[in-house]
Amino acid sequence: MEKPKTLAELREGIISGRTKAVDLAASYYDRIARKNPRLNAYLSLTKERALAQAARVMRRLRRAMLWEFLAGIPVGIKDVLVMKGAPARRGQKSSKAIALPTTPRWSAGFEAAGAVLLGKLNCDEFAMVRPTKIQPTGRCAIR
Numbered sequence: 847m848e849k850p851k852t853l854a855e856l857r858e859g860i861i862s863g864r865t866k867a868v869d870l871a872a873s874y875y876d877r878i879a880r881k882n883p884r885l886n887a888y889l890s891l892t893k894e895r896a897l898a899q900a901a902r903v904m905r906r907l908r909r910a911m912l913w914e915f916l917a918g919i920p921v922g923i924k925d926v927l928v929m930k931g932a933p934a935r936r937g938q939k940s941s942k943a944i945a946l947p948t949t950p951r952w953s954a955g956f957e958a959a960g961a962v963l964l965g966k967l968n969c970d971e972f973a974m975v976r977p978t979k980i981q982p983t984g985r986c987a988i989r
Contacts, residue, residue, distance in 0.1 A: 853919060856870065856918075856919055857915065857916075857917065857918075857919060860903070860907070860917055860918035860919075861907065861917060863907075865918075866900075866904060867900035867901075867903045867904050867907075867917070867918030867962060868897055868900040868901055868904060870900070870918060870920060870962075871896050871897055871900040871918075871920050871962050871964065872897070874920045874964055875891065875893055875896075875964070878891065878964070878965075886968055887922070887967060887968055888922065888964070888965050888966065888967060888968070889925050889965070889966045889967065889968050890925075890932060890965050890966045891964060891965035891966075892929075892932045892963060892964065892965045892966075893964075893965075895932075895963065896920070896962045896963055896964050896965075899957060899961075899962045899963065900918060900962045903917055903918045903960050903962065904918070906960075914958070914959040914960040915959055915960075916956065916959040916960045916961040917959075917960030918960055918962060919960070919961055919962065920961075920962045920964050921956060921961045921962065921963055921964065922963075922964050922965060922966070922967040923956075923963055923965070923966055923967060924966070924967050924969045925966040925967060925968060925969045926969050929963060929966075932963075932965065932966050
């Protein structure tokens with residue numbers, strides 16, 4: 847098994863051009879497809895949005911316009927947080943998802959820093975500190 851790369855190693859690969867942000871995001875989606883049925887870590891994916899963001903990062907890198915710390919780094923967002931294109935259910939299956947027409951400041955900050963938002967991560971209902979007895983979205987095997 848290959849040793850996972852650190853954030854610094856990923857960033858260096860992207861900035862140097864040895865790693866393409868689109869290829870990195872695609873490899874993460876391949877891994878998610880293989881592992882998520884067992885782990886239940888991702889509740890929803892934003893593949894089209896993420897690949898478009900990765901392509902924007904690469905264009906800006908080619909023009910030497912992007913050197914932010916998270917340039918091209920794949921990131922998952924906890925389901926309790928809202929981002930445009932990925933409504934938040936707050937760890938519930940039955941509640942109506944919160945959807946916003948714009949991206950809130952915190953996730954816009956991630957994207958402005960070059961992060962590639964892969965999708966929504968599983969969390970306890972309402973992001974409670976202690977897990978509730980009933981987890982509508984299922985247990986996450988990563989704990």
